[in-house]
Structure formats: structure tokens, C-alpha cells
Amino acid sequence: MNEVIHKIAEQYGIHPYKIEQVSERLFRISDGKHLYALKQSNLTESNLAFWEYIYHQAYSQNIQSILPVYLTKQSKLYAINNQSYYYLTPWLSSNKLDQQQVIRNLYNAIGEIHVKTKRTQFVQTDTLISTFTDYQKNSAELYKKELYFVELFEKNRFMSPFELLVCTQFRIMDNVLTVLNNCIDLFISQIQNDKEWNYSLCHGNLNLEHILHHNDTYILNWEKATYDNAIMDLSILLKQLVRNYDQSSSQLTDSFSAYTNHNKLKKSELYLLAIYLLNPYPYIKKIQDYIDNPSNDTMINQVKDLQFTSRQLLFGLKWFEFVEKEKSVKDNNKEN
Structure with missing residues (x-):
């Protein structure tokens, strides 16, 4: 699986130093400086366009509560491998609140x-x-x-x-x-x-x-x-x-x-x-x-x-x- 993650990370211009599988579809990636969350999505060709539209809306309307996704080197919101769609976001730690x-x-x-x-x-x-x-x-x-x-x-x-x-x-x-x-x-x-x-x-x-x-x-x-x-x-x-x-x-x-x-x-x-x-x-x-x-x-x-x-x-x-x-x-x- 690490080989697949390396191929996907390459599409973002990232060179993984450490890869940790958090769940079946979620991976935490470190390049030695920054942490990233890579998600193998359940998106399909039929709902992919609407998913992209959401992030365009978030950007154009300044909706800060939708966590942004990174663009690939080809300026896409997702990467493809073996007919699966992946997307990359910052890895953020969650604060403990009451x-x-x-x-x-x-x-x-x-x-x-x-x-x-x-x-x-x-x-x-x-x-x-x-x-x-x-x-x-x-x-x-x-x-x-x-x-x-x-x-x-x-x-x-x-x-x-x-x-x-x-x-x-x-x-x-x-x-x-x-x-x-x-x-x-x-x-x-x-x-x-x-x-x-x-x-x-x-x-x-x-x-x-x-x-x-x-x-x-x-x-x-x-x-x-x-x-x-x-x-x-x-x-x-x-x-x-x-x-x-x-x-x-x-x-x-x-x-x-x-x-x-x-x-x-x-x-x-x-x-x-x-x-x-x-x-x-x-x-x-x-x-x-x-x-x-x-x-x-x-x-x-x-x-x-x-x-x-x-x-x-x-x-x-x-x-x-x-x-x-x-x-x-x-x-x-x-x-x-």
C-alpha cells in the first residue's frame, strides 16, 4: 500500500518521509516538515463534479468551516489511482472541548x-x-x-x-x-x-x-x-x-x-x-x-x-x- 501512497503523493509534489494508516481509508503522511491527511474516498464519477463544486463554493463564498483540500500539480482537487479517487487535506490535531x-x-x-x-x-x-x-x-x-x-x-x-x-x-x-x-x-x-x-x-x-x-x-x-x-x-x-x-x-x-x-x-x-x-x-x-x-x-x-x-x-x-x-x-x- 505504501507504494500506492507514494504514487499519489507524487501527484501533489510531496515526498513522504513517514506514512501511517489511521483507518481503512485514511492515511497520515509526513514529509519531515508538514503533516497531511490523505483520504481514499468513496466518490464515483457520477458525484465527483458536485463534490468539486462544493470546494469551489467554499472558496468563492469564503466558507471557512469546510476544511480545504490541496491541489495536485495539475491543479485538480483529487488524484486517481486504480479507479479510486483520493484527496489531500492538512492534518490538524483536534482540541479537547467540553x-x-x-x-x-x-x-x-x-x-x-x-x-x-x-x-x-x-x-x-x-x-x-x-x-x-x-x-x-x-x-x-x-x-x-x-x-x-x-x-x-x-x-x-x-x-x-x-x-x-x-x-x-x-x-x-x-x-x-x-x-x-x-x-x-x-x-x-x-x-x-x-x-x-x-x-x-x-x-x-x-x-x-x-x-x-x-x-x-x-x-x-x-x-x-x-x-x-x-x-x-x-x-x-x-x-x-x-x-x-x-x-x-x-x-x-x-x-x-x-x-x-x-x-x-x-x-x-x-x-x-x-x-x-x-x-x-x-x-x-x-x-x-x-x-x-x-x-x-x-x-x-x-x-x-x-x-x-x-x-x-x-x-x-x-x-x-x-x-x-x-x-x-x-x-x-x-x-x-
């Missing part, structure tokens, strides 16, 4: 990217409303399915830990479905009076592994990037953050102003984010998978996966409370 500061820095960074790349287009609200009305009807049917699961498990003389967890979380799911129904109504009410839809550059796989805190905060790995509503990025990020207990709900909501100070969200977008966070289908699917093939995975892993998903739904409930509280405060300020 959790609250990590979250605020991340909100700041992605908020800057979303607002600087924002585009607004007119949309056919009738089509959008129809889509969410159908989703609302389908979600309402999940109560019967969840109740069926509980009744099925309660027939067992001795429930497995997974079955017991499903039964104890039934009330949570009941609440999720009720709040989701309410949230969709509020979203539809807002979107009826709003003919515009915002699109921003979205990372597509936003999580803490793709964040680097150096002198500035950088967001790495834009291989899955796309243009979509900023809510897509935020929903992916928040779901990842609340899978474990490392971040509390209050940390994520209390610091959210760090994001909205850059990219102010409309009421419809805040409700849309709540709808994505309250998506009950992954939870239901895990139960159905267990019923269809209970021995497909270990009991510990099945319980953990269900618990991870339930935490995401619980945060969705907290997020809806946060949105309603913020809305109430703003309405009171207007009246005063």
Missing part, C-alpha cells in the same frame, strides 16, 4: 454553511400538503400495529428483554404518534401561507466523527453532500447525537441559538424538523424484524438498537416542546 462548546461550535459551523449557500424557490404547496397528509394518515395506523405487538408479547408467559422493552415503551409510542399528528397539522397550517422553500448545501452525513476542532471548527468528508432543506442535515445530526446519553436534550436545545443566529429557520421548518425527529417507522421496523427473525442478532444488540431508536423519539418529543415554548415566547414579545 460537550457544550463542541455543540455550539458545530451549530455555528453548519449554520454558517447553510446560510451562505441558501437558495429560495417557489413550491407547489398543494403537492407538499398532500404528501404530508398521506404520511399523517399512514402514521396514525401505526398505533394499531404497536398495540398488536404489545398484545402479542404479553401472551408469552416469559417475555424476552426485547419484548419487555416494547411493552414498557408503549405509552411513549402512543405519545409520539399523538404529537406527530399535531405537529403535521401545524406544519401544514404554516406551509399553506408560505410559497417558498429553502435549499442549502447539506453535508448528508453530519456527525461528531466529521467535526474537527482546531483553531477553528471544520466539517470534514463532503462525499455525500447534496442541496436540500437545511432540516435534512439537522435531523441527521440530532438523531446521531441523542443515540447515546453523552448529550442531554437541554444541551442541544439550549445551544440551538448558535445555529439560528446564522441561519434563521421559519416556523414551518422548525415543525418539519420535529416531524423528522418523531419518525416512528424505524422503531416499528425493528419490532417487525424481531418478530420475523428473532435470532437474526443477539438479544443484547436488538435491545440496544431499539433503545437507541426510542431515545431519538424521546428527543423528538423534547424538541417539539422546545419549539412550542420558543413560539410562545416570541408571540408574547410581539404582544408586548
Whole structure:
């Protein structure tokens, strides 16, 4: 593999003194003076042009939170070897920060990217409303399915830990479905009076592994990037953050102003984010998978996966409370 790395480094005019493989696709290179990160990407010919466009946008709009890539001697943003695309960035050490500061820095960074790349287009609200009305009807049917699961498990003389967890979380799911129904109504009410839809550059796989805190905060790995509503990025990020207990709900909501100070969200977008966070289908699917093939995975892993998903739904409930509280405060300020 070192021979391949040397060939790629040559395209950048770099002569490696030391090569260290950090992960399957990431290498740290030293030329004796500087450190570089070389990534063997998952890019393909179909998405390569858009990936290049991201870095041109970052340069032209001075988006500092997208870590820059080096140019090859042929002024390309990538190098090719055996039909694989590689790109080179500076190797930066990450500073240790407390959790609250990590979250605020991340909100700041992605908020800057979303607002600087924002585009607004007119949309056919009738089509959008129809889509969410159908989703609302389908979600309402999940109560019967969840109740069926509980009744099925309660027939067992001795429930497995997974079955017991499903039964104890039934009330949570009941609440999720009720709040989701309410949230969709509020979203539809807002979107009826709003003919515009915002699109921003979205990372597509936003999580803490793709964040680097150096002198500035950088967001790495834009291989899955796309243009979509900023809510897509935020929903992916928040779901990842609340899978474990490392971040509390209050940390994520209390610091959210760090994001909205850059990219102010409309009421419809805040409700849309709540709808994505309250998506009950992954939870239901895990139960159905267990019923269809209970021995497909270990009991510990099945319980953990269900618990991870339930935490995401619980945060969705907290997020809806946060949105309603913020809305109430703003309405009171207007009246005063």
C-alpha cells in the first residue's frame, strides 16, 4: 500500500518521509516538515463534479468551516489511482472541548454553511400538503400495529428483554404518534401561507466523527453532500447525537441559538424538523424484524438498537416542546 501512497503523493509534489494508516481509508503522511491527511474516498464519477463544486463554493463564498483540500500539480482537487479517487487535506490535531462548546461550535459551523449557500424557490404547496397528509394518515395506523405487538408479547408467559422493552415503551409510542399528528397539522397550517422553500448545501452525513476542532471548527468528508432543506442535515445530526446519553436534550436545545443566529429557520421548518425527529417507522421496523427473525442478532444488540431508536423519539418529543415554548415566547414579545 505504501507504494500506492507514494504514487499519489507524487501527484501533489510531496515526498513522504513517514506514512501511517489511521483507518481503512485514511492515511497520515509526513514529509519531515508538514503533516497531511490523505483520504481514499468513496466518490464515483457520477458525484465527483458536485463534490468539486462544493470546494469551489467554499472558496468563492469564503466558507471557512469546510476544511480545504490541496491541489495536485495539475491543479485538480483529487488524484486517481486504480479507479479510486483520493484527496489531500492538512492534518490538524483536534482540541479537547467540553460537550457544550463542541455543540455550539458545530451549530455555528453548519449554520454558517447553510446560510451562505441558501437558495429560495417557489413550491407547489398543494403537492407538499398532500404528501404530508398521506404520511399523517399512514402514521396514525401505526398505533394499531404497536398495540398488536404489545398484545402479542404479553401472551408469552416469559417475555424476552426485547419484548419487555416494547411493552414498557408503549405509552411513549402512543405519545409520539399523538404529537406527530399535531405537529403535521401545524406544519401544514404554516406551509399553506408560505410559497417558498429553502435549499442549502447539506453535508448528508453530519456527525461528531466529521467535526474537527482546531483553531477553528471544520466539517470534514463532503462525499455525500447534496442541496436540500437545511432540516435534512439537522435531523441527521440530532438523531446521531441523542443515540447515546453523552448529550442531554437541554444541551442541544439550549445551544440551538448558535445555529439560528446564522441561519434563521421559519416556523414551518422548525415543525418539519420535529416531524423528522418523531419518525416512528424505524422503531416499528425493528419490532417487525424481531418478530420475523428473532435470532437474526443477539438479544443484547436488538435491545440496544431499539433503545437507541426510542431515545431519538424521546428527543423528538423534547424538541417539539422546545419549539412550542420558543413560539410562545416570541408571540408574547410581539404582544408586548
